[in-house]
Amino acid sequence: KAGVTQTPRYLIKTRGQQVTLSCSPISGHRSVSWYQQTPGQGLQFLFEYFSETQRNKGNFPGRFSGRQFSNSRSEMNVSTLELGDSALYLCASSLGLASFQETQYFGPGTRLLVL
Amino acid sequence: TQLLEQSPQFLSIQEGENLTVYCNSSSVFSSLQWYRQEPGEGPVLLVTVVTGGEVKKLKRLTFQFGDARKDSSLHITAAQPGDTGLYLCAGARGGSQGNLIFGKGTKLSVKP
Numbered sequence: 001k002a003g004v005t006q007t008p009r010y011l012i013k014t015r016g017q018q019v020t021l022s023c024s025p026i027s028g029h030r031s032v033s034w035y036q037q038t039p040g041q042g043l044q045f046l047f048e049y050f051s052e053t054q055r056n057k058g059n060f061p062g063r064f065s066g067r068q069f070s071n072s073r074s075e076m077n078v079s080t081l082e083l084g085d086s087a088l089y090l091c092a093s094s095l096g097l098a099s100f101q102e103t104q105y106f107g108p109g110t111r112l113l114v115l
Numbered sequence: 116t117q118l119l120e121q122s123p124q125f126l127s128i129q130e131g132e133n134l135t136v137y138c139n140s141s142s143v144f145s146s147l148q149w150y151r152q153e154p155g156e157g158p159v160l161l162v163t164v165v166t167g168g169e170v171k172k173l174k175r176l177t178f179q180f181g182d183a184r185k186d187s188s189l190h191i192t193a194a195q196p197g198d199t200g201l202y203l204c205a206g207a208r209g210g211s212q213g214n215l216i217f218g219k220g221t222k223l224s225v226k227p
Contacts, residue, residue: 004157033215035215042203042217042218042220043158043205043215043217044217045215045216045217090157092157103160104160104215105160107157108155109156
């Protein structure tokens with residue numbers, strides 16, 4: 001069974017630009033969550049999508065948005081990039097049964113550098 | 116405010132030593148998970164603890180969930196260089212695992 005894949009793996013952008021990151025979950029998984037990881041703040045939850053609907057949302061500004069397609073693939077978009085958006089962006093997939101015992105599987109992440 | 120505090124932040128030990136990593140919070144969690152992350156990769160789940168007071172063992176790793184479900188510990192016996200990595204604890208609140216709250220992690224280095 002293929003794991004969670006994320007593309008691209010590395011990205012360099014300049015301030016003010018926008019970026020779209022992609023995540024393909026494990027086959028059969030309907031929930032995709034996105035996290036931002038930085039040395040200073042650690043891993044922070046951005047949002048979760050289930051069946052093409054945003055089910056949970058973290059405390060990030062509206063510049064961060066996402067969507068999920070009918071095949072469960074998900075994209076996140078960051079508009080008007082700031083230097084502080086430089087981070088490793090991780091997505092995780094799960095069955096989405098809303099059970100606190102359910103396992104999330106993480107992808108390798110997309111490392112974004114904003115210059 | 117960091118809801119989950121991990122300590123220590125960094126740990127450098129020799130092969131064969133024992134160590135304990137702590138994860139503390141003032142909040143109650145439905146479950147608590149421990150992950151290990153290696154450079155260039157995403158976190159990999161090690162264990163999920165659900166019941167207060169629960170103890171789970173995974174080979175040389177022992178995980179404990181506090182009675183009040185607010186804290187947890189990870190104990191490694193006879194550490195090996197392959198244990199090197201970033202250890203993260205994460206708490207789930209409510210019924211959804213889609214919103215995990217992570218600690219900042221403990222960076223462990225085991226020298227041969």
